[in-house]
Amino acid sequence: xxxTRQTPDRPDLNVCVCANLRRATRMVTQAYDAALKPAGLRxxxxxxxxxxxxxGRMRQSDYAEFLGMDGTTLTRNLQPLLxxxxxxxxxxxxxxxxxxxxxxxxxxxxxxxxxxxxxxxxQFVKGLGTEQWAGLxxxxxxxxxxxxxx
Amino acid sequence: xxxTRQTPDRPDLNVCVCANLRRATRMVTQAYDAALKPAGLRxxxxxxxxxxxxxGRMRQSDYAEFLGMDGTTLTRNLQPLLxxxxxxxxxxxxxxxxxxxxxxxxxxxxxxxxxxxxxxxxQFVKGLGTEQWAGLxxxxxxxxxxxxxx
DNA sequence: TCATGAAAGATGTATATGCAATTAAATTTG
DNA sequence: CAAATTTAATTGCATATACATCTTTCATGA
Numbered sequence: 001x002x003x004t005r006q007t008p009d010r011p012d013l014n015v016c017v018c019a020n021l022r023r024a025t026r027m028v029t030q031a032y033d034a035a036l037k038p039a040g041l042r043x044x045x046x047x048x049x050x051x052x053x054x055x056g057r058m059r060q061s062d063y064a065e066f067l068g069m070d071g072t073t074l075t076r077n078l079q080p081l082l083x084x085x086x087x088x089x090x091x092x093x094x095x096x097x098x099x100x101x102x103x104x105x106x107x108x109x110x111x112x113x114x115x116x117x118x119x120x121x122x123q124f125v126k127g128l129g130t131e132q133w134a135g136l137x138x139x140x141x142x143x144x145x146x147x148x149x150x
Numbered sequence: 151x152x153x154t155r156q157t158p159d160r161p162d163l164n165v166c167v168c169a170n171l172r173r174a175t176r177m178v179t180q181a182y183d184a185a186l187k188p189a190g191l192r193x194x195x196x197x198x199x200x201x202x203x204x205x206g207r208m209r210q211s212d213y214a215e216f217l218g219m220d221g222t223t224l225t226r227n228l229q230p231l232l233x234x235x236x237x238x239x240x241x242x243x244x245x246x247x248x249x250x251x252x253x254x255x256x257x258x259x260x261x262x263x264x265x266x267x268x269x270x271x272x273q274f275v276k277g278l279g280t281e282q283w284a285g286l287x288x289x290x291x292x293x294x295x296x297x298x299x300x
Numbered sequence: 301t302c303a304t305g306a307a308a309g310a311t312g313t314a315t316a317t318g319c320a321a322t323t324a325a326a327t328t329t330g
Numbered sequence: 331c332a333a334a335t336t337t338a339a340t341t342g343c344a345t346a347t348a349c350a351t352c353t354t355t356c357a358t359g360a
Contacts, residue, residue, distance in 0.1 A: 015287070016197065017278075018178050018197070020286075021174060023219075023290075024171060024218075024294055025175045027218050027297035029171075030220075031297045044346065047166065047168070047169040069176060072310075072349080095308095096308040097355095123296065136290075138285075139283075139285055142278055143174050145277070146181075147174075150184075183348085211338060221318095222340075223318060224339095226315085227315080246339070247339085
């Protein structure tokens with residue numbers, strides 16, 4: 001009985017949490033990117049716009065924290081959205097702070113993307129089944145907690 | 151009773167399979183990168199070397215397939231490893247094919263990285279617990295199957 | 301008040317990712 | 331056998347990711 005051996009002598013794609021996450025993320029992102037393509041945005045951009053649509057104007061730092069994204073990554077990820085004028089950046093009274101919000105064109109492209117998202121999303125949810133799906137979200141939340149506790 | 155509602159009206163970071171995967175992967179990769187830093191390699195590079203160490207010389211296309219990585223991504227990801235001479239690329243009789251293998255220096259840096267990997271890996275395995283850990287790997291395998299079936 | 305330190309973002313550099321299109325080599329087919 | 335097709339890998343372009351470092355602005359305390 002050695003079915004749940006946890007740290008084998010050999011590091012192995014089959015057990016490495018990071019390698020498994022990265023591989024799955026690559027493939028899943030390809031699927032979401034392809035599905036969202038007719039709307040003209042990528043998976044990351046869809047997520048970023050959804051957050052703004054759901055939560056309203058946010059401080060850039062809170063936005064990064066919520067996305068679990070490094071601040072410098074967020075700075076750069078804002079650029080494609082800005083160029084397409086899907087978001088706007090306002091200054092706060094505190095001149096260091098930037099406030100990010102979705103624009104009307106941003107909301108329109110998001111609305112156009114939602115049905116496409118729903119299709120690809122339900123493909124994965126159905127394929128996983130309720131149990132594995134809930135398990136996945138739970139496990140991902142746990143890994144987030146572990147990483148954030150570092 | 152609506153605890154397992156699967157496709158809400160609003161796309162939401164809290165349910166999007168892709169967004170959750172990407173966010174968790176960002177944070178987990180940061181942890182693995184930091185842990186492996188003393189050995190001088192990144193999480194992706196560690197994975198790529200591990201695969202070569204475990205499976206021996208591989209055709210580049212098989213290598214990409216195994217990693218669930220687009221061929222063009224693999225082409226570029228080989229470059230940092232080549233520059234550091236951790237891998238070598240040989241030609242096949244079929245002149246289109248490239249055969250990738252790990253070098254002695256590559257094996258040495260990998261050996262140095264393994265204990266570091268073991269530490270960070272066990273941190274996540276312990277934090278998840280046996281059940282969630284197995285569930286995570288299972289669910290990731292399922293998402294891979296779904297994405298590959300496209 | 302002003303020096304000091306902390307907080308918020310941006311920049312330099314490097315890696316990671318993949319689609320569209322291309323090049324080169326092998327295979328199939330007329 | 332020659333043309334057409336398929337296969338393997340690379341290149342052009344764009345996005346995604348983050349560490350180290352820098353600039354700007356604010357808060358704080360002697």
